Amino acid sequence: MPENGCTIAAVIPAWNAAPWIARAIESVLAQSRPPEELIVVDDGSTDATAEIVRGFGDRxxxxxxxxxxLSAARNAGIRAAGTxxxxxxxxxDYWQPGKLExxxxxxxxxxxxxxxxxxxxxxxxxxxxxxxxxxxxxxxxRTPLETLFRRHAAVAGSGSAVVARRDLLLAAGGFDESLRALEDIDMWMRLAQRGGYACLPEPLVVIRRRRGSMSGDLDVMKTAARRVMAKNRGLLASDRGRFWHQCYAAMLTDYAKWELRAGRRWQAAATLLEAGCHAPLAQGRLVASLWLAWLRGGLPAPSGGSR
Known part of the structure; x- marks a missing residue:
């Protein structure tokens, strides 16, 4: 056991990850402070993922x-770990060598x-x-729960950067396997209600992104965002009802901006109307400014977002 008593298991969920899984594993094995356990959860891959993992032997x-x-795979890794x-x-994705240390x-x-x-x-x-x-x-x-609501975005690095207490992950019920997106934000909200959070400013993780628009994922993302904001409302103090409505309205307004950028004007209009119902005074002014910006050929960037 390490001198500070902190034991860590690296958990890599994988589905048809043959092109990348070796580099992810190698980045864990190359850590200056290696984890006590390295667990790869193969989530029913139909490619060579499992074969590549077996090639690393008992490491x-x-x-x-x-x-x-993804959520079920992460949960399986949490349950399998003994750290x-x-x-x-x-x-x-992959880690830089000094990340875990x-x-x-x-x-x-x-x-x-x-x-x-x-x-x-x-x-x-x-x-x-x-x-x-x-x-x-x-x-x-210092107030991570409220920040997650306010920004409706995951913590830096999210599913490839977070190290979390296993007992609290289990106490919080693990990742919500019914969510099709934003399951990381949902989990971090529930952890933030149970303890503190901190972030190292050095970029110790490399995350791959796809080129192109997110328009194809908008409906799935917006549905998940509504659920995450609603299901976790009870984590906030009872006197923070107005704050929650403002955050919910801001989240919907950001999705309306993305919908406008994708040329989905009617969906954007419906989303903006819903936002206005939650914070009518503030959002009413923003709705007007959004349409004026659209008519002039430009839109402000969404304030939130997630991986």
Missing amino acids: VRLVSQANRG DWIAFLDAD AQARLLADRPELAFVSCAARLVYEDGGEAGHWPCMSEQEA
Whole structure:
């Protein structure tokens, strides 16, 4: 056991990940502070994913299951682990060598934390740079639950950067397997209600992004966002009802902006009307400004978002 008593299992959910899984595993094995366990959950892959994982021998534990989705695979990894902490990594991403060492040091210094993450470098599948995913501000990190509601976006790095207490993941019920998207935001909200959060500003994770528009995912994402915001409303203090409505309205307004950018004017209009019902004064002014911007040929960028 490490000197600070912090044991960590790396959990990699994988589905048809043959092109990327070896690099993800190698990045875990190359850590300056390696995890006590490395678990790959093969979620019913039909390609060579399992065969590639087996090629690493006893350095990796392979858990196989029928295809049930990302959340179910993560939950299987959590249950299979015998450590205090779970470090998540998606199969198409990879870690920089000092990632776990830096996070383990932070966890040892701050025992009140329920989970930590780090900034991330974003790259396209062809290797082109896609940007940077920074941490929330230190002030925002002091109230992570409210920040997650306000920003309706995942913590930096999310499913490839977070290290979380296993007992709290289990106490919170694990990842919601009924969600088709935004299951990470949902989980981090429930963890934030149970303990503190911190983020390392160094980009210790590399995350792959697809080129192109998110318009094809808009309906799935918006449906999931509504559910995540509604199901977790009870995590907020009872006097934060107005705050929740403002956050819900801001979330819908961002989706309306994406719908407008995708040329889906009627859907955007319906989304904006729904937003106005939750924060009519503030959103009414924003609705008018959105339509004026659209008529003039430009739109403000959405304020939130998630992977």
